Amino acid sequence: MKKKLLPLILLGSMLSLFSLQGCVHDALEREAETVQLQQNPLSYIRQEYVKDMDLIAGKQIEWENARTFKHNNNVILISVPVKNESEKLIEELTFRIDGGKISGHLWKFESIENFSSEDHRLGAHEIMKKMTGNVTYIAMEGSMRYQIRVVDGKIVSDISSKFSGDGDMDSCGKKCHGSIDEVVITVPNPPTNPQPPTGPPIPPFVIIPPTPNPNDPCTKAQQGSQKATDNSKTQKFSDAKQGILNNFNQNGKENGVGMGRDTPNGELKATGVQELNANSGDISNPYAYPEADIHNHPGNTPPSAGDVYSMIKYYNSHPSFNTRYIVTPNGTVYALIITNANLFESFITNVPPSQVPGFAPNFSGDMFADYVDISNRETGMAYVLDKYNSGIALTKMDANGNFKKINVKPNSNGSGYTQTPCP
8 A cells, every 4th residue: 555655645746846946936037037127127128028018019219328317326217218200209218116116108298399309308397398289198017098288388188098997007916905815713622601700800991082183184174074075965966966977978068066055054055057168167156155066077087276276266255165076977076175264265376376378277386396297186186285285175985975085195215106095
């Protein structure tokens, strides 16, 4: 019997050895790739990362003119120009390096006027400041695509966007946090009956909740968020929201509804659906105490700078107005809420709008620069409203129908931003 088992044992040992060798080989291969990326990132990107990518197939990539950007002696960004024959088009590849991870993007700058030879040496934001036209930003992995309209160096509108996944467009390479398998720990020989106490009973702990910090962003937004939530759970709001989306399906435009009360504590009322323009419009609110309005964004985009400035203008003549809802065809619902009336009233003086004739107003100065520096418009809006003390907050309806303020902080490594909702 032992002689018969011996070949099976040997075979099992050999299979285990081969499997172990395969794992070791894979680990060594990954380690070698990381070392190569760290030692010569441009060579690794050229030979490995972009290999067989259809997005850049056939393009004349000028690897010899690549520029590298470092932080603490580590390469964090590489930009590579792409040669083309059009004088009105500049293409550029950018590769962000974060540890052992690369994020590649293709930029396309399509101007209505010719670019100069010097423009081809500029970075992405410098090119945008000198042009009028369209800028397209395409991820080399996944399906993220973003396009904006630029007039005289200023972003005036989001033309289109396509995202797969959440705001940062990073997919889970391994198991995502929500899909980690449950681990059950079994305690040997658990007691079958409760054990009698061995001493005097221990009094229960009394936990006193801490006093809310008045400077906490979530505390500031709590009252406005609750008001937005309460009104959104009324039948008036539900009917208005559905009516707006129904109209949009018919006319493809923005549509709006005004909400208010005839007396300060009277019944919440709503107007009929009002057809607006393709990307803007004024909502009539005939009530003595206007309280909120709702409109849709056809392109699934979050609230814009134009929404903020027009809300300030309306609030200054109607102080009872405190909430602006934005609904999108994909089901997302936002609400701009007032968190500090004094800051809100003075915001337009501190950060006056940048107005291009024929287009909606946008932010100006440093606030505009910070806003356009963040490709995700939802994240960018939440971040600059807080940073520049606007007295207004961006909230978003969660799965339970409650509006939660969106908080945004720059990542500690200097790469990107992290978004978290208030509890």
